Amino acid sequence: MTGFTFDNDRFAAETIRLPMMSLREVVMFPRSIAPLFVGREASIKAIEQAVAAHDKKIFLVAQRSPETEKPNPEDLFEMGTVSKILQMLRLPDGTIKVLFEGLYRAEWESETMGVGEDADYPMVTVRRVPEEESAGAESDALIRATQEALEHYGRINKKLAPETILAINSITSPGRLADAVMPHLKVDYIKKQGVLEELEPVRRLEETYAFLQGEIEISSIEKRIKNRVKQQMEKNQKEYYLNEQIKAINKEMGREDDPGAEAVEFEKRLEEKNMPEEAREKTLREIKKLRQIPPSSAEYTVVRNYVEWILDLPWAVYQETDLDITAAEAILNEDHYGLEKPKERILEYLAVQKLVDRIKGPILCLVGPPGVGKTSLAKSIAKAMGREFVRLSLGGVRDEAEIRGHRRTYVGALPGKIIQSLKRVKFNNPVFCLDEVDKMSTDFRGDPSSALLEVLDPEQNYAYNDHYLDLDYDLSKIFFITTANSLHSIPLPLQDRMEIIRIPGYLETEKSQIGRRFLLPKNIEQHGLKDENLSFDEEALLEVIRRYTREAGVRNLERELASVCRKVARKLVEGKNEETAFEITKANLESYLGVPKHRHGEMEAAPRVGLCTGMAYTEVGGEILMVEAAIMPGTGKVEITGKLGEVMQESARAALSYLRSRSGLYGLKPDFHKEIDIHIHVPEGAIPKDGPSAGITLATTIISALLNIPVRNDIAMTGEITLRGRVLPIGGLREKLLAAHRGLIRTAIIPAENEKDLKEVPEAILKDMEIIKVESMDEVLGKALVCPEPEKVFCRKTEDAVPLTETLLKEEFRAEPRH
Template sequence: MSSTIFEGGNESAEKNILPMMSLREVVMFPRSIVPLFVGREASIKAIEEAISEHDKKIFLVTQEFPEKEKPEPEDLFRVGTVSKILQMLRLPDGTIKVLFEGLYRAQWDPQADGKTFDDVFPLVSLETIEDLPADVNVTEALVRSVHSALESFGKVNKKLAPETVLAISTIRTAGKLADSIMPHLKVEFAKKQVILEMTDPLKRLEAVYELLLGEIEIVSIEKRVKNRVKGQMEKNQREYYLNEQLKAINKEMGREDDPQSEAQALEEQLDAKKMDDESRERVRKEIKKLRQMAPSSAEYTVVRNYVDWIMELPWNDYKKVELNIAEARKILDEDHYGLEKPKERILEYMAVQSLVETIKGPILCFVGPPGVGKTSIARSIARAMDREFVRLSLGGVRDEAEIRGHRRTYVGALPGKIIHSLRRCEYSNPVICLDEVDKMSTDFRGDPSSALLEVLDPEQNGTFSDHYLDLDYDLSKIFFITTANDLNSIPGPLQDRMEIIRLPGYLETEKAQIAKKFLMPKQISEHGLKTDNIAVSDSAMLEIVRTYTREAGVRSLEREIAKICRKTAMKIVEADDKAQNIHVTKNNLAKILGVHKFSHGFSEEKSLIGVATGLAYTQVGGEMLMVEVVLMPGKGKVVITGKLGEVMQESAQAALSYIRSRSDLFGLKPNFHEKIDIHVHVPEGATPKDGPSAGITLCTAMASAFLNVPVRHDLAMTGEITLRGRVLPIGGLREKLLAAHRGLSKVVLIPAENEKDLKEVPDTILKDLEIIPVENMDQVLSHALESLTAEELFRGKNNITPIALTLIKEEYQPPTH
């Protein structure tokens, strides 16, 4: 709002009738020129009436309640200003811009003028208000004081033009001086209305003088605030400037918190931390930076977050626990069935720790198929040791910064997963399980498996350095446990840092016990059942394990048990009998779970020529492997089918070479293979198969076909073959013997070097099998081929006619068995 000094005198005090226009939060004073935008219909009509009928004169009065769109007479003040319309401009949006000139004070009486109001705008009868006479001496003294204050106000308020100050300084009349100064003061409209209604010019000028001194003080404070902010403000940082202004205003008003108290609290926390001297000094320097920074600056937030991270870590705070080996053994046995090796290793560690005050935490790596309990046993270990447990999943991690953190120079930098996990702990010696350590990958962002070397190396993790913290943190007291499904994808250096413990999978008998002791109670509770509601016989449970699941772990088994519980719950709800008892047996199992999903191999019912039974190890356990060999007239071609891998194909070639090298002992001509084709096939052709342990099985099947002698149907075998006929050791013996036991085999041939592994096979399996260790193929054939002794087989005293000799004849006759 702009205003100009008006020096004209008051009009005569006679009554006259003028249109009235109400103003919102604006008070019009005499001797001022004010532009206003008018948009209300009543106001526009009043202005038009004043221009056409009243010589451009209009009465301007302020609303007591600005929010009212159509004020009533009682909503308007009684005193206003008669003004003259100097200029009017219509705008495209329908509003008009009007320039008003204040002439003199006047008041209206709504009781006397009630009849002059119409529906559009009021016409009111006005009575001019004259100023009271004033003492000349008092007036002169007050005027001089006001002039002096006005001059000071003009110096500090750059919005007041010097010409305006000069013009006002020439006014010597108290009333006129007060009216001329008021439009330039930022005062609430209610206070301006009070001054407008003052008829005593001295009191009016005194009130204006008081307001003028207040404005001078406010403007001076604003100037000091701006000068203080200006020294701290950076170029073109508007947000920073506004925040600093707010800070300066709060400080001037005494409402700002002391930033030094916050830094003092951080130093007190630092003194309570059990940190090394180097780290403590580094943090103290960061806190010193905080004292010198503005809380609203970006750098302050970065430094504060860094200090908070350090303060929330459990520096050298170790949980002291009383180790009880018997109690720990009880907890491990309660949570898991079997898994003797991991349990024994944990109890050994606890025994050593009870004798030695300080011992570095071991790094164990549990390797095995999914579902065998790698993660759950890690949780049980933490419970047995009475430590905190933290699980971190590394599956899919391909950024090195996930392990070692980002440097603080990056936007949004954070520590790595290891420090993140310690932040959630109260102590620095938890059990941390690094799940799926074999699922990490490498790309342009680094190699996270290499970053783990420092974490898992007992010689390095005592001074682990996270990129974000940039401080040495001791991880040596942490008990690290890693899990993996396959070691092949874990780099060699990382494997070297860990103690590998294999969890090959559960035997069928172990699965049945796990289901009975752990899975059944768990699922019964989760399905809202009671122990009396459902009973599963041992034979039914074993049938579930054998024919409804094919896995090394017990996850699918748990899903099948959950299915039985759901069926039971359905029957109980339908019958509305919560005491109903469902008994699951081998006979009614198919009605509950449906048809069998899987089948396992069984021994042949009778001995056949060219068919041998092998034993294979898969990730879901042991399986019986049938090998079939047939001979046909041909040109020495060898056909191998059954989707065999390269290793098994090479084993077949090695078996054939062994037989050819001993053809004279078998009664075969040296070139017996040139006029026959050999077809080797392993059933279940859609399933990929590979591995060296089928070598002696392939050789036995070929020898049976060549010699026309059947292989014992109740015998199974496993072992790798060399060209000289040696039988080499294999892996997975426990699972293979279980498959032979399940397939009703009576005799199993194993490599002699695997005889030591029989200690890990349960006695329930061994007592039903005849285990024969063999060192070479001569021993294998002497046990496997039916009705032939070793002397008859290898000394040429047999009465057999090898089928290979029959196929060489011109006229081929199929052999009779």
């Protein structure tokens, strides 16, 4: 063999020729005994040759790579061990088990194949490596430390027999002690080969001692791990055994449900749930508590319901939406006619949401009369956004717990309506409609409107705390929409959280379009009719709007159209005639709907004394009010009827005081009021009326009655009055002008400061009406009273006052002498 060089001076021992067997991941040490399983054909042949011809001696050397099946010379280490075969046993599978005893270190010099017909095993010339001996205090200390470490290792590693330890500890030579210890260590074969090649005994023992200490540390760690695993397994086995016992007991007692199964199911659901860490930890604590409570206990049901509520909530489940502004605008226009301002605000929000990933949910408040489409508009918003729609009616809610939930300590406790709705919808970003927010009331159970403050405040609702959950819940991704008929019953702090969008009443033309485009096709379909079965001409539809309904919205209009559809359906089913197409005209409308319900659109036929038309704003939209005043001999009493509120009563007194302060200008005696009684009445006395906008109407009515001058019947007015006669601005101008226009009144007197509000009035109304803007009561009287020369009657300066004479008034308006 070539490739190796040796120092001949170093080898003083004999050279011998022996069969060679290569070892995989095994290193044979001198003076050690090791059993090996041999399966390779060349190795078996080498063992057989050693037994037959070489006094059972064989040279064992480790391979550099265990994967090599037929190693070449360069694949083997230079140093190995000459060993003796002590025992050989052939196994049924063709392999043999051999017990080797290491004799001494040797290096192989060259390789020649054995001679013979089947000699395919390697033969090598090996040269014994002489070993040095070492003695001294350092050597003795190292030997003692190694022996102590071996005893410690034997206590940890039970595979090492005590007899083996005693035998090894009896060795006093450092080199031999290292050779005896290394085979019992679970060290990589490369490291063992390094120890085998170390010829200096003390250094060899030092390396062995280091490996021994490492094995002791590893064995200690393994022992601790095994003990922990064993304890855990014992605990699990104990729990399993006890659980099986509980199941058996429950079965014997007739309980089919396993209480522990519920806790296991809750834990599985908790692992799959995406929720805040605080909520997760609290839920886990409650589940552990559930395991310890007997199922028959009342507390068990309380805890179980609480855990179910937490696990059923959509903590971080959001509905993915792909916003298309054009499609959203088309949906809003398809579902609703008009309502341009609300639509514009909604589309602005959608546009912003498309540009940014996170926006604090807006709180829109749609304020308007009943039937104008507030709730249906909220549904259309959800449809346009591609989100789920949730509606919660707050009408009549007077318990704060309805919003915030009950404490868990109460019997039958539940979360608030907000949390309940989110559980039902299964998403945490729906469009949430809080309907009739102005109908909430307050009693001893709390103030629900105050509880809504945290829900509707974008700066707080990301950490909304429900009393039942007692956990922070994020409501900031929800698009809240509230609806109300009027703002005056909504507390100001709650209004401050919302963006107010007013939805006024509809014009006749708008109602006509809504009825023809939406309501009529909808009712035809709902009543099982077809388009060819029923048709309305334009005049008939306007007649329904004017004389059968009186509203700002279209709810009653839909009812009347449904009534017509029902009657047509009955005629079709009865089949008394062959007619299948029914046309509703103004002439035959009464046969379907009966006598008209309202005198809608009929104003007074002529100007009358003490009768004035005012404009008012109610919860159902704008209305026109007839204000009457009668003068009677008396003692100065003033009576106000018509179920007027405090504000209107004060307006009447202010108007009377204004009149008394200017009595000289109107030709009245300063103490005229002491000789008469004044009765002010607003018809439809069963309907409550209140508001600050009737001041100039009341004053005009009283002055007309006192001066016996009629008021124009084609004019309506609105405005507040001061004691000095100044006309102050009012609210709800759009709705009031709509009401006047519906009443066929084409002239309206409004405060001059309300000119800015005319921008909100439809252009069609402004073109069809004359709007008179006034600043003082004198201007109102000059426009409203039927007087040939009003400038002579209503003077601006006291010194210009002219007493009333019969010549200033028309003959037919002349007042009877007063007593």
